[in-house]
Amino acid sequence: MRTAAVKALGDITTAMDRAGHPKGSYRLILQSYPSLLPDGARIRYPGERYDRLTQGGCPFFDKDLTWAHDELVPEISSTLAAAARSAGAEFLDLSGAFDGREVCSTSTVQAGPGRQPSGRTSEWVRFVASGLAQGQRQESLHPNYYGQRALGTCLGLQLDRAPGRYACTNTPGTGPADMRLQPVPSA
Numbered sequence: 001m002r003t004a005a006v007k008a009l010g011d012i013t014t015a016m017d018r019a020g021h022p023k024g025s026y027r028l029i030l031q032s033y034p035s036l037l038p039d040g041a042r043i044r045y046p047g048e049r050y051d052r053l054t055q056g057g058c059p060f061f062d063k064d065l066t067w068a069h070d071e072l073v074p075e076i077s078s079t080l081a082a083a084a085r086s087a088g089a090e091f092l093d094l095s096g097a098f099d100g101r102e103v104c105s106t107s108t109v110q111a112g113p114g115r116q117p118s119g120r121t122s123e124w125v126r127f128v129a130s131g132l133a134q135g136q137r138q139e140s141l142h143p144n145y146y147g148q149r150a151l152g153t154c155l156g157l158q159l160d161r162a163p164g165r166y167a168c169t170n171t172p173g174t175g176p177a178d179m180r181l182q183p184v185p186s187a
Helices: 002-018 051-056 062-087 145-159
Strands: 029-031 090-093 165-169 180-183
Touching: 002 062, 029 062, 029 145, 062 090, 090 145, 145 165, 145 180
Parallel strands: 029 090, 090 165
Antiparallel strands: 165 180
16 A cells, blocks of 8 residues: 555656646645544444444444554554655644544434434444445445545645644534644654
8 A cells, every 4th residue: 555655646746747836836745544433442332233234334343443443544544654755745644533423433423313413413424334225335434524524624724734744633522624733743
């Protein structure tokens, strides 16, 4: 993945140069992925039963949730950060941007009958769907409207700052417009 990301960033730089945009006339920012799932201790559907899928769209074992949240997403982020460094690009770490807003998290509610969606209380990720309706498979475990707004806010915050490496997180109890950006020390 690191090699492919470095190559893609190089290809973008080459294309920008060929289009008459020399390095320094634009900002090249590589973003990581937000964690879409809570760790196993923070899933709102206790017990590893089938109704996790039918009630909430969370067909995962606790151990797998914890591995994805605590190991996989940070590893992807650090790999992409290294790729950005190698390619001379900026980096935006989104790995913690959805903490507490993940699908099936104990700190969110799933919108549905009698529960209108809200950027302050709803999940920012689309639940896992069975794939019976058009687009469900492709949309499962992707940022929803609120998640996309949060990611856009993060990028906007970085563009308002000096070029560099940043991490974006949400503000508990608020919506996607209240994201926070912190500098990440260079490794």
